[in-house]
Amino acid sequence: MKRRSLFLFSAMVFGFAFLYIPIVSLIVYSFNKSKLVTVWAGFSTQWYGALLENDQILQAAWISLRIATLNATVAVALGTIAGFVLARFRRFRGRTLFTGMVTAPLVMPEVITGLSLLLLFVAMEAAIGWPSGRGFTTITIAHITFSMAYVAVIVQSRLSDMDESIEEAALDLGARPLKIFFLITLPIIAPALVAGWLLAFTLSLDDLVIASFVSGPGSSTLPMVIFSKVRLGVSPEINALATILVGLVAIGTVIAGIVMARKQKTRERDMQLAAADK
Amino acid sequence: MPSFTSFSTFEPWKDPGQTPYVRLERVTKKFGDFVAVNDVSLDIYRQELFCLLGASGCGKSTLLRMLAGFEEPTSGRILIDGMDMADTPPYERPVNMMFQSYALFPHMTVTQNVAFGLKQEKLSRSDIRSRVKEMLELVKLDRFAERKPHQLSGGQRQRVALARSLIKRPKLLLLDEPLAALDKKLREHTQFELMNIQEQLGVTFIVVTHDQQEAMTLATRIGVMDEGYIAQVGTPTEIYEFPASRFVADFIGSVNIFEGSITEDEPDHVTIRMRDQEADIYVDHGVNAPPDARVWAAVRPEKIHITRNRPEQSANVIEGTVKEVAYMGDFSIYLVGLEGDRTIRVTQPNLRRGDPERITWDEHVFLHWLPSSIVVLTE
Amino acid sequence: MTTRGIPAFTRRVTDQAETLVKKVGGGSLRESLRRRGRAVRTLGRGFVISLPYAWLLAFFLVPFIIVLKIALSEADIAQPPYTPLWEWVEGQYLNIKINLGNFAFLIQDSLYLNAYLNSVKVALISTVICLIIGYPMAYGIARARPAKRTILLMLVILPFWTSFLIRVYAWIGILKNNGLINNLLMWLGVIDSPIVMLQTDFAVYLGIVYSYLPFMILPLYANLEKLDETLLEAAYDLGCRPATAFIRVTLPLSMPGIIAGSMLVFIPAVGEFVIPALLGAPDTLMIGRILWDEFFGNRDWPVASAVAIALLLLLVIPIVFFQHTQARSGEAES
Numbered sequence: 004m005k006r007r008s009l010f011l012f013s014a015m016v017f018g019f020a021f022l023y024i025p026i027v028s029l030i031v032y033s034f035n036k037s038k039l040v041t042v043w044a045g046f047s048t049q050w051y052g053a054l055l056e057n058d059q060i061l062q063a064a065w066i067s068l069r070i071a072t073l074n075a076t077v078a079v080a081l082g083t084i085a086g087f088v089l090a091r092f093r094r095f096r097g098r099t100l101f102t103g104m105v106t107a108p109l110v111m112p113e114v115i116t117g118l119s120l121l122l123l124f125v126a127m128e129a130a131i132g133w134p135s136g137r138g139f140t141t142i143t144i145a146h147i148t149f150s151m152a153y154v155a156v157i158v159q160s161r162l163s164d165m166d167e168s169i170e171e172a173a174l175d176l177g178a179r180p181l182k183i184f185f186l187i188t189l190p191i192i193a194p195a196l197v198a199g200w201l202l203a204f205t206l207s208l209d210d211l212v213i214a215s216f217v218s219g220p221g222s223s224t225l226p227m228v229i230f231s232k233v234r235l236g237v238s239p240e241i242n243a244l245a246t247i248l249v250g251l252v253a254i255g256t257v258i259a260g261i262v263m264a265r266k267q268k269t270r271e272r273d274m275q276l277a278a279a280d281k
Numbered sequence: 282m283p284s285f286t287s288f289s290t291f292e293p294w295k296d297p298g299q300t301p302y303v304r305l306e307r308v309t310k311k312f313g314d315f316v317a318v319n320d321v322s323l324d325i326y327r328q329e330l331f332c333l334l335g336a337s338g339c340g341k342s343t344l345l346r347m348l349a350g351f352e353e354p355t356s357g358r359i360l361i362d363g364m365d366m367a368d369t370p371p372y373e374r375p376v377n378m379m380f381q382s383y384a385l386f387p388h389m390t391v392t393q394n395v396a397f398g399l400k401q402e403k404l405s406r407s408d409i410r411s412r413v414k415e416m417l418e419l420v421k422l423d424r425f426a427e428r429k430p431h432q433l434s435g436g437q438r439q440r441v442a443l444a445r446s447l448i449k450r451p452k453l454l455l456l457d458e459p460l461a462a463l464d465k466k467l468r469e470h471t472q473f474e475l476m477n478i479q480e481q482l483g484v485t486f487i488v489v490t491h492d493q494q495e496a497m498t499l500a501t502r503i504g505v506m507d508e509g510y511i512a513q514v515g516t517p518t519e520i521y522e523f524p525a526s527r528f529v530a531d532f533i534g535s536v537n538i539f540e541g542s543i544t545e546d547e548p549d550h551v552t553i554r555m556r557d558q559e560a561d562i563y564v565d566h567g568v569n570a571p572p573d574a575r576v577w578a579a580v581r582p583e584k585i586h587i588t589r590n591r592p593e594q595s596a597n598v599i600e601g602t603v604k605e606v607a608y609m610g611d612f613s614i615y616l617v618g619l620e621g622d623r624t625i626r627v628t629q630p631n632l633r634r635g636d637p638e639r640i641t642w643d644e645h646v647f648l649h650w651l652p653s654s655i656v657v658l659t660e
Numbered sequence: 661m662t663t664r665g666i667p668a669f670t671r672r673v674t675d676q677a678e679t680l681v682k683k684v685g686g687g688s689l690r691e692s693l694r695r696r697g698r699a700v701r702t703l704g705r706g707f708v709i710s711l712p713y714a715w716l717l718a719f720f721l722v723p724f725i726i727v728l729k730i731a732l733s734e735a736d737i738a739q740p741p742y743t744p745l746w747e748w749v750e751g752q753y754l755n756i757k758i759n760l761g762n763f764a765f766l767i768q769d770s771l772y773l774n775a776y777l778n779s780v781k782v783a784l785i786s787t788v789i790c791l792i793i794g795y796p797m798a799y800g801i802a803r804a805r806p807a808k809r810t811i812l813l814m815l816v817i818l819p820f821w822t823s824f825l826i827r828v829y830a831w832i833g834i835l836k837n838n839g840l841i842n843n844l845l846m847w848l849g850v851i852d853s854p855i856v857m858l859q860t861d862f863a864v865y866l867g868i869v870y871s872y873l874p875f876m877i878l879p880l881y882a883n884l885e886k887l888d889e890t891l892l893e894a895a896y897d898l899g900c901r902p903a904t905a906f907i908r909v910t911l912p913l914s915m916p917g918i919i920a921g922s923m924l925v926f927i928p929a930v931g932e933f934v935i936p937a938l939l940g941a942p943d944t945l946m947i948g949r950i951l952w953d954e955f956f957g958n959r960d961w962p963v964a965s966a967v968a969i970a971l972l973l974l975l976v977i978p979i980v981f982f983q984h985t986q987a988r989s990g991e992a993e994s
Contacts, residue, residue, distance in 0.1 A: 018793055018794070022816070026830065029829075041833050102983065104717070112927070114933050115951075115971060118968050122723060123722060174371040177372045187386055191387060226825050229829070234938070237836070241829060273431055277428075277437070370701070
């Protein structure tokens, strides 16, 4: 038994080191005075200042944030419906195709989705005049399409775990299906929706390939700007940006972890309370 | 509506003038090739506490769900209060259901859970408040009104589920294994509470259960189900003492069954020669069976006397050796081995405290019973 | 009357009509009302299904058809840069030009074939490496005590939420000639001149394994966490040694997780672009990069489309397999 846990332990240490050394290196080098990034020349926070003055990056960040927010919100709406349909509607015409279309974006290589959506937009513009030119709208539509798949899978999984007899009880007590969805189902699966929103937000903020295909002049997203910079080699401002992003994600994850741990504690306390008095 | 004071006068199924409140007409339910409910016809009357009893998978829950409206029958009709329930969704039926898992809304308090049904009826706020209060007092949960389900014990959650389903004053309440999740002591207590509430409110209950003891305690009538069809419908006494088939006889309680053929067939008595034993069974009533038919004689363990000395009667006696004795406190179980590997189960009440003459292992004994204790079964 | 009011109004009318009819006792009218209620419910369901369905048809399925259409056309100096598939000639002749030349081109030019094969090879090897690294990690997390487990999970999820692009970029800084590893090794005196690690196949493997590792760990963890430990205890009780118990009990039961993780890594990795672009050599043949270059570099939309269609055909079997296993595990749970 001891030997097994030693093997596991070392595997985990190696694995986590592997995951985190690059991230840590990014952070460390962001404080490197040297422009060469990896040749240490002293401690400095100048690159953070340079970052804040880099209009190109800031503008791209702003565009990306707006796209990500809009995308996440619409994707949650559509994805929740799709997930609900998959979980609750057992049989309907075209269900196989629907399931296929909902789960395919999860694994589809981005170059294919990017190319196909661009060709669609071009054809649409030629046929009906919309969308006129590519940019914010087309990127958002593209992002919604794949984000929705992730949300649908999360929602479907949560709904399958949920006790369906709760919804049946509500039906039995006189409520109609639509009302039940908003009064009963939605509040119960709310955490899954939040997770879906955050996931869609992150995916959108991080997408390079699809955005590259479907964007237009003046609508460069943050990943596109980063990519064009790092193609040429390392860039210290990118390190600074990376550190900020990692910091934000870390704070978010820690807060989420604390909140969930606290909820778990109150829940356990409540159950003990219930068992105590009959 | 007749109010009754004792069970013995409540027998609406015998009254030709009474129309059943629930009528199932040749109801069948198929899931693909699997037949869950097979051509079931049943009449249930107002204010009955009807139990559907059967093992897991026998179709009783499917039947209940069809009554509630969560499944549609593949063929056949369901009528409640004279109205055909086809195409009627659950929220339009005059029926309420109590779920096995209780299905309480986890994000609502006890009050909100119980009030939910009334809110759908668009009653005024004050009406809802007073009725909820009344109901919570009835199930003794008024102290816990603002708690959420995860803050309640299993027994408390069950009472919330009951309150929630009764508050709409349904004429028919369906209960799916209502006591299955409770521990033994609580179960007994709740059984009587359920019966009281049912009598008090005058609601018709249909209870699905796999627990025989529960069915025997609660029911005005029991419907025994097996693999999708109804084996027998009757009062607890009828089911126990007058089973219609070997399946029912064996399903309820324990029974000893002897196979044999009729040697004497008279209107007032019948003699059966046992196939495996050198003995005769004398039954004190006539039996509807074709001559030389193969029949089964069933006798319950508590109806068999076990003695050391040969009794005076000539029929209804067999000899054997005591193989096992189990002392259960209020009664003892004897497993008596007969010739040819057959074992008979006998139970006797322990009438004398610390009886020094009690029968014990390996003793040679005689088993005998009264002619009226036999039920003759033809299937 | 608002649009929201209409269904409520219809319902009220139907309800009142039904009560009236019940009183009067008309059977057939009640039946037709019930049938109408059923029709309304079916209609409602249809509407709900149609919302995401329509979106996906329009923005997921139709684009593939358009890609196919363009793959069958010819590159042209025009806006958009391809010839139309059909055109009316002299007002009555419908001229349909299907150009199979793009696909022929793909087959003839060994570049593309090699690129496909190489992409599959790289993706396959990366998947296996991810499995080898990821399985023990997932197993370790699943076996950990609940308190530690949450922390470990958070540690796995954190890189997953961090920008993919940035994490790949990090490797540039580590692998380059005056990057972290080379600097460290030269400082330690282990080597005299830098080892070339960037712009190599090695870097591409490293990048793919690194980026997709969470996608392997999370499904594996989800599966292993649900594993009933008493099954292993029963195996030990019956005389099974730990290693054998692992192979005969744990491994088969974790197969759904292995398959899910492998598909989530393999399929997108075949068409991966960013990692070969940033970490690979200019002649590292990966099909994602070829597609990008055809499209952005050569502006040859038809060939790029043909490449995409061929890639799709290549991946259709794994994709369908993935969806099939997902559906089956979903059924098993319900």
